[in-house]
Amino acid sequence: MIAGRRTHWISMAALGVALCGAAGTTAQVRAGQAAGARVSDARSRADALVARMTLDEKIALLHGLFPPMAAGKTANELIPSAGHVDGIPRLGIPLVRESDASLGVANQVEQRKGDVATALPSSLATAASFDPAIARAGGAMIGAEARDKRFNVLLAGGVNLTRDPWNGRNFEYLGEDPLLAGLLGGAHIAGVQSNRIVSTIKHYALNAQETGRTVVDARIGEAALRMSDLLAFQIAIERGRPGSVMCAYNKVNGDWACENKHLLTDVLKRDWGYQGWVMSDWGAVHSTVKAANAGLDQQSGQELDKAIYFGAPLRQAVEKGQVPVARIDDMAARYLTGLIETGAFAAAMPAKAITPDYAAHAEVAQRTAEAGIVLLKNDGDLLPIARTAKRIVVIGGNADVGVLSGGGSSQVRSVGGAPVEIPLSTGGSASFARITYHASSPLQALRKALPGVRVDWIDGRSLNATVEAAKAADLAIVFATQWTTEADDVPDLRLPNHQDALIEAIAAAQPRTVAVMETGGPVLMPWIAKVPAVVQAWYPGQRGGEAIAAILTGRVSPSGRLPITFPADASQPPRPRPIGLDRMTGLQAAAAANPAAAAGYTLESFPVDYVEGADVGYRWYEKKGLMPLFPFGHGLTYTHFAYRNPVVRGGRTLSVTFEVVNTGARAGVDVPQIYVGREGGTAPMRLGAFTRVALAPGETRRITLTAEPRIVADYDTGLPGWRIAAGRYRVALAHDAADRTMVSTATLEAQTMKP
Incomplete structure (x- = not known):
């Protein structure tokens, strides 16, 4: 109770957070109570195990190996992968093997020769589905493959909000809105863990750029952080119940994320009641005493840090009384709790790798891509491809052989191989990334889908030949690509390699031009007024070619919606280019010129002030009165939908009941959204709820959305x-x-809720 003010605390479980009315509230409360009981039981079992351990056994669980650099450090088999933690056989504590990442079981530069996996589309494509069921199915699929390949921790669950459209890692995340990212992130995590393996949630928190990511100091106010990035994590943790949280490389308000007591202990463990363990990102630990006492539970990939901080130095800190024994017990118990609650503790791993059901899993990847492809523009209903088109030319983007994928730790060596793979010689990702295409040809898929139609191919390298081919066809489909990767931001939002000029020339020669965008996020489109149809395909995964063909030909009606705002020009976002890019570029140049001198150089920390606060993405545009190229939530279909007879209710919750009507002649999927804000307030409106609804022509359905x-x-x-x-x-x-x-x-009643 606050003096002079009535304060009524309500818990989120009691209130319920159903998106479509109050029907699910009772079931959600019961589910929450059951989950709480499971966690309590898991912690009790963990505590009992810890009570039987020696100090050395406890500490052995608190630091993990990086297998590529850990030869001879364990008697157990080291599978080339991300991480390895030995078990304690006498207590039945299992060995843990960790693999990247959110888009499939990664094998970036083929550490495991010949090992392939199913590659999902980029997480932005999953986010564009606005469908938790799609996210869960993708998580369940990659979790199953991880188990078949003998991994029991998957470093998945990326929910960092997109604050800057040029972030090289945007494709791994779920967009700019905390509700969308939280709900879909939680569903993806739950899918992974349905296989009785652990999924992390990452990167906690404010890992919002790759330029200087290991030194940047992200600065933001407490309320703004809670209402944006932390809310995405909070919702995803509630929904997905991840066994582990991975802290980030960067600083947050002056403290490294992996030794930030406010984030790790005050917010995560106290306010949210999180019972699992906090693992570090690989190379993100800077201390022993401060990190342990702040709330870090485990040092990951210890060989990538300057020291094994949670090995012998941690034991010494305990002996000196700098880290309490109770804290060590808690660290070990949290690790075991995460394993026990998810089922990873008791689930025996295969003695040998099992070949997954790749055919069934490819269908999951294709459904995800089809649900996430966004039809941005379709003047004159140019799409789907008309039956009258008898000669089509497909141009550029290596569309004859495959589709592009993003780079970094999430890179999957997909089933079918890599028809294009280009090593890197410079940049932050050169040691662990390659420009890679999945073997799924849009050209071949279109030819198969359009029997009787001549579908020609030209690579786009010769401008004159390309223009002539476009003129000779009934329809031109040009594929544009932008490769992005972990560890490097893109310097600007233009398409690389003069692709804008190519698209403009094609559109001038052929008025019936379709641009298909395979990009890591938003790009500028200076040619947009001259191109009648634009399709955002993201990085569409190992069945991307088939998915793109299904959308273009109308076999599947587009249903994706943008999870991220597309700016009209580079001046619109809060920061037009990466902060710190000049100093990083200078360091790389110095290293190239004098490697010996550069080896001793330490990059100093520098700040990024997030002036937009909680007004991320579309809220920034509304606050500043800016008109983007395409807004968050935008996406066209091959039919039309109308909303009718809305009834808005207030009181304890804010909801809208309305009718969705398919007013067109084709079946399709709509994504109704509600945005909420206080009347008379200055804060931009926020996405409060959404759903997907599939309707036949003329069909009407009554929907309730609760914020x-x-x-x-x-x-x-x-x-x-x-x-x-x-x-x-x-x-x-x-x-x-x-x-x-x-x-x-x-009208709403006054309420308060715990943090």
Whole structure:
């Protein structure tokens, strides 16, 4: 109780966070209670095991090997992968093998010769589905393959919000909105863990750029952080219950994320009640005493740090009384709790690797790509490809052999091989990334889907030949590519290698031009007015060619919606280019010129002030009155949908009941969205709820969307906690974040919620 003010605390479990009405509230409360009981039982079992351990056995669990650099450090088999932690056989504690990442079981530069895996589309494609079921199916698939390959921890679950469109790792994450990222991230994690293996959630927190990622100091206010990046993590943890949280490389408000007591202990473990373990990112540990006491539970990939901080130095710190024995017990117990609760502790691993059901898993990858491809523009209904088109030319992007994938730790060596693979000689990712294509040819898929149609191919390298081929065809389909990767940001948002000029020339020669974009995120489109149809395919995974052909030909109606705003020009985002890029470029140049001198150079930390605060992405655009090229939530279909008879209700929760009508002549999928904000307030509206609904032509369905309470609320550092102020609130029933054609109001009661 706060003096002079009535304060009513409610828990999120009691309130329920159903997106579609209150029907699921009772079931959710029961599920939450059951999950809490499971965690309590897991912790009790973990504590009993820890009580039987020696100090050396406990500490042995708190630091893990990096197998490529750990030869001779264990008597157990070291599978070339991300990480390895020996078990304790006398207590039945299993050996742990860890693999990257969110898009499939990674094998970036073929550490395991000949080992392939199913490659999902980029996480932005999954996010574009706006469908937790799609996210869960993808997680379940890669989790099954991880188990078949004898891994029991998957370093998946990336939910870092997109604050800058040029971030090289955007493709691994789930967009710019905390509700969307949290719900889909939680579903993906739950899918992975349905195989009785652990999924992490990462990178906690504010790992928002790759330039200087190991030294950058991300600066933001407490309330803004709670309402944006941390809310995405909080929702995903509630929904997915990950066994482990991976802390990030960067600093947050002056402290390294992996020794940041406020993030690790105050927020994660105290406020959110998280019971699993915090592992470091690989090479992200900087101390022993401070890190352990701040809440880091395990040092990962110890060979990549300057020292094995959680080995002998941790034992010495305990002996000196610098780290309490109780803290060591808690670190070990959290590790075991994560393994026990997820089922990884008791689930025996195969003695030998098992060949997964790759055919069935490829279908999962294709469904994900089809659900996530976004039709950005379709003037004159140029798409789907008309039956009258008898001669089509496909141009560029290596579309004759495959589709592009992103680089870094998430890189999957997919089933079918890599028809294009280009090693790197420079850049932060050169040691562990290659420009790689999956063997899924859009050209071949189109030829198969369009029997009787002549589908020609030209690589686009000769401008004159390309223009002539475009003129001679009934339809030109040009594939544009932008490769992005972990450890490097893109210097600007233009398509590389003069592709903009190529697209413009093709469109000038052929008015019936379709641009298919295989990019890591938003790019500028200076030619947009001259190209009637644009399809955003992201990195579409190992069945990307088939998925693209299905969308272009109309076998599948496009249903993806943008999880990220596309700026009209580079001046619109909060930062037009990567902060610190010049100093990083200078360091790379110095290293190339004088490797011996550069070896002793230490890159100094530098700040990035997140001036947008909680107003990330589309909220920044609304706050500044900017018109993007394409707004968050945007996506066209081959039919049309209308919303009718909305009824808005207030009181304890904010909901909208309405009819969705397919007014077109084709079946399709719509993604209704509601955006909420306090009437008369200055804060931009926020995505409060969404759903996917498939409708036949003429079909009507009545839908209820209930806003997530923490989206309606503001974070109050004075409580501390979430506060919904009494009063009237605006609700926009919308097709995207810029749609304000149907706005209603409702009155809410005052409420507060715990952090």
